[in-house]
Amino acid sequence: MKTKLKKIWTYKDFLDGKLKEWEEIVSGKKIKKMSAYERHGALIGEIVFCLQPLSKRYKILIGEVGIKISELTIRAADIVVVKRELYRGSREAIDYEVELIIEIEEYRKSYVRKKISDYLKFGIRRQIWIFLDREEIWDIDNLGNKKVLNFDDELDIFGVKLKIRDLV
Numbered sequence: 001m002k003t004k005l006k007k008i009w010t011y012k013d014f015l016d017g018k019l020k021e022w023e024e025i026v027s028g029k030k031i032k033k034m035s036a037y038e039r040h041g042a043l044i045g046e047i048v049f050c051l052q053p054l055s056k057r058y059k060i061l062i063g064e065v066g067i068k069i070s071e072l073t074i075r076a077a078d079i080v081v082v083k084r085e086l087y088r089g090s091r092e093a094i095d096y097e098v099e100l101i102i103e104i105e106e107y108r109k110s111y112v113r114k115k116i117s118d119y120l121k122f123g124i125r126r127q128i129w130i131f132l133d134r135e136e137i138w139d140i141d142n143l144g145n146k147k148v149l150n151f152d153d154e155l156d157i158f159g160v161k162l163k164i165r166d167l168v
Contacts, residue, residue, distance in 0.1 A: 011071045015092060026114065028072040039132060039168065040104050044078055046167040047102060051081070054158055058099065059087040066093030067101075069118045077101040100157070102128045120144050128155070130164060137164060
């Protein structure tokens with residue numbers, strides 16, 4: 001009797017285009033990302049528009065940007081901010097220093113906690129998580145310290161101040 005082996009998905013599979021747009025690889029397994037919807041897309045656009053004053057120093061990337069945590073874990077972020085001098089413009093996932101990621105999600109406890117952990121392991125300097133369903137924002141530093149804000153609080157992103165309430 002043959003035993004069916006489960007496929008271990010790798011970074012090479014990602015590079016070879018074997019994943020669908022809505023999939024990430026976590027510990028060698030394909031997982032489905034949250035599907036984007038109108039409000040999600042609109043908020044990304046508003047945030048990026050507000051961050052334009054940073055574009056002289058930083059490259060702002062959007063659209064499920066791949067981040068290579070390891071050979072078996074490739075995550076995708078809604079907005080990624082990197083220093084201009086580090087930006088490579090390659091067709092590969094980012095494997096270098098990231099200043100900031102911004103995620104717009106619905107709160108799914110285990111998914112969010114694992115993704116935060118992966119980003120911390122990678123060394124991302126700052127994470128901002130915006131939970132539309134809870135109207136809550138988590139601002140997390142590179143040590144995992146979390147500041148919880150609401151949509152009426154002012155969020156400072158490298159000197160650009162914004163309120164999510166004004167953008168949704």
